[in-house]
Amino acid sequence: MSTHAAAQAENHTAISGKQILQVGPVNPTVAAALADEFGAARLPDGPERTEFLQRHADGVRVAVCSGRFGVDSDLMRQLPNLEAIVNFGVGYDATDVAQANERGIPISNTPDVLTDCVADTALALYLDVLRQTTAADRFVRRGEWESTPSYPLATRASSKKVGILGLGRIGKAIAKRLEAFGCEIHYHNRRPVEGSGYTYQASPTELAEAVDVLVIAAAGGPETANLVDAAVLAKLGPEGYLVNIARGTVVDEEALVSALTEGRLAGAGLDVFASEPHVPAELMELENVVLLPHVGSGTRETRADMAALTLENLRSYLRDASLVTPVG
Incomplete structure (x- = not known):
């Protein structure tokens, strides 16, 4: 475990509910777990998005997203207390990786299974x-x-x-x-x-x-x-x-x-x-x-494995501030 990760684990406090934010559409299994198991918030689209962020941005500590809809530069700047990004997919280029690195925000993805x-x-x-x-x-x-x-x-x-x-x-x-x-x-x-x-x-x-x-x-x-x-x-x-x-x-x-x-x-x-x-x-x-319509990993078996690994990363971070498959 890195020095930064060890410090995070030592200072880790419980994360639940609206401190977890779903960004954009995600795999249905992941979306269902976020809503039913974790009670996570979902970032709205359109005019409601600005109002939501004004009211709730400071409380968000973990973001869950897909490779297509990541945590971009503008959104990340509006989440001052963001601690981790859990990404569904092997690619995470839709997320501002440079800013995440500067702020010490770890990112996970779903390698190997796809x-x-x-x-x-x-x-x-x-x-x-x-x-x-x-x-x-x-x-x-x-x-x-x-x-x-x-x-x-x-x-x-x-x-x-x-x-x-x-x-x-x-x-x-x-x-x-x-x-x-x-x-x-x-x-x-x-x-x-x-x-x-x-x-x-x-x-x-x-x-x-x-x-x-x-x-x-x-x-x-x-x-x-x-x-x-x-x-x-x-x-x-x-x-x-x-x-x-x-x-x-x-x-x-x-x-x-x-x-x-x-x-x-x-x-x-x-x-x-x-x-x-x-x-x-x-x-x-x-x-x-x-x-083809971006279906490289588009099989029932692989998407199930990706969903399971995404949720495993989320549960791991909530438990002890560690990610199972961190990038970088």
């Missing part, structure tokens, strides 16, 4: 965009098979050179699955991963230049914003593919749309977008792009 499902989604997008599975499905449903001799040829998915941008838990799980397809794995991280056995590339640009498919598994947030820019996409080239199951902000979406619409990229499989739930209209028209 790794396999997100990696499965990446593999599904990889296979779909290269083999054109859903595009071929639409071809059949439109009745075109009866009038067209054959569907256009797709691209082999096995034995490709694949780059993983972000070789963390999820990146490693994706790489493991692609190894089973005989793929040659390259990756880029802030630093090489000891013992990975994969080929390290020193920059996203060099990674894109070395591979046929670029899979993005990097964390979101200011540090990775537009990490995959026009220069990276240019190196991936007109025969290259991009798969993103991380955060839409990691990619320069305007550059991606241009590359796809102008034929400078072969295709893309996207589960995430820069301004969700908005998806650029240009992408809707492209047969070589697979679009």
